Amino acid sequence: AESASARAAGEGLLRGVSWFADYKDLSAISAYTDSLIALRPDMVSRFTVRGANAPQNTAGGRTQFGIRVSAPGVVEGTRPALFINSLQHAREWITGMSSMYLADTLVRTYDTDANIKRLLDGFDVYIIPVMNPDGYEYTWTTNRLWRKNRRQNSDGSFGVDPNRNWGQGWGGAGASTVPADETYRGTGAFSEPETANVRDWMGTKPNIVYHVDIHSYSQLVLEPWGDVFTLPPNTTSFAQLGRAMVRSMYAIEGRYFYDGPIYRNIYPASGGACDWTTAARGAMGFSFELRDEGANGFLLPAAQIVPSAREVVAAVQTVADWMLANPLILS
Numbered sequence: 001a002e003s004a005s006a007r008a009a010g011e012g013l014l015r016g017v018s019w020f021a022d023y024k025d026l027s028a029i030s031a032y033t034d035s036l037i038a039l040r041p042d043m044v045s046r047f048t049v050r051g052a053n054a055p056q057n058t059a060g061g062r063t064q065f066g067i068r069v070s071a072p073g074v075v076e077g078t079r080p081a082l083f084i085n086s087l088q089h090a091r092e093w094i095t096g097m098s099s100m101y102l103a104d105t106l107v108r109t110y111d112t113d114a115n116i117k118r119l120l121d122g123f124d125v126y127i128i129p130v131m132n133p134d135g136y137e138y139t140w141t142t143n144r145l146w147r148k149n150r151r152q153n154s155d156g157s158f159g160v161d162p163n164r165n166w167g168q169g170w171g172g173a174g175a176s177t178v179p180a181d182e183t184y185r186g187t188g189a190f191s192e193p194e195t196a197n198v199r200d201w202m203g204t205k206p207n208i209v210y211h212v213d214i215h216s217y218s219q220l221v222l223e224p225w226g227d228v229f230t231l232p233p234n235t236t237s238f239a240q241l242g243r244a245m246v247r248s249m250y251a252i253e254g255r256y257f258y259d260g261p262i263y264r265n266i267y268p269a270s271g272g273a274c275d276w277t278t279a280a281r282g283a284m285g286f287s288f289e290l291r292d293e294g295a296n297g298f299l300l301p302a303a304q305i306v307p308s309a310r311e312v313v314a315a316v317q318t319v320a321d322w323m324l325a326n327p328l329i330l331s
């Protein structure tokens, strides 16, 4: 009993227009998630981002949701898993659309695309499209260029930078102690519901072997660490996989993504997501900066949603193939 709307979503179409033709707000992203579930309930499910206990509500009273995509009927926890998140930073709209396009592609092409079938036969995929729902909603209603969450700080200013609030290296270089600043680290590691909920959720998913925290813009593939100049123990693997992702992204439309460790390649940034998933969870944690190189910046034209998202799909496909070819990483 497949509904008409589910079929339409399955084709990436809504009333004859691609859902990916324009940016979508939080409620539309949630609704599209439901339509993917309706299309393939054997492959897709929704989860609330929480550990054993109830999720902490955000300042705006929201919880975060995620999308699990697997090959049909795969029992959760029986495969290694890839974890993709976007929209820690509210104004980076292309990142949420790219995550949704990844989910859509996995669901719609599993039966027909041998590459996607290989990916999902080997790995479960967890996607948290909107890590920072309060901030994202605020960019739609009030301030398009808002970055942080919407915590009210002690000095009356608003917002902690979620990507300075994770526990690895928290309070180190490249994070601000000033609440009004764009890189304010918060009052302690995981002081924010947005990061603490993901920490707790990830504690229940020991099978996650890869994570990417998607940002924009600058066209970069970033590796740990963000808080120190030194490199992680498995630097060679990070560099190999980083370069492999860059090559596959370049193949989409000839856009070059520069790859390298965060501290050395862009700037010191402590308390970042990928440092924590690497150090504390033993995943290979990366961060992307999607299009463009500054011409449009955060206001990437909607016509680039699909091509930019295809770069993300190509990168994740490469991750699966690289991990399958390097099975030691999976052990």
Ligand code: 0X9
Residues within 6 Å of the ligand: 089, 092, 163, 215, 216, 217, 222, 226, 262, 269, 270, 271, 272, 273, 274, 275, 287, 289
């Ligand atoms: O500064 C950031 O958080 C990211 N750049 S952005 O312009 N999107 O704000 C870079 C994140 C690098 N990753 C880590 N520091 N872990």
Ligand code: ZN
Residues within 6 Å of the ligand: 089, 092, 214, 215, 216
């Ligand atoms: Zn960002």
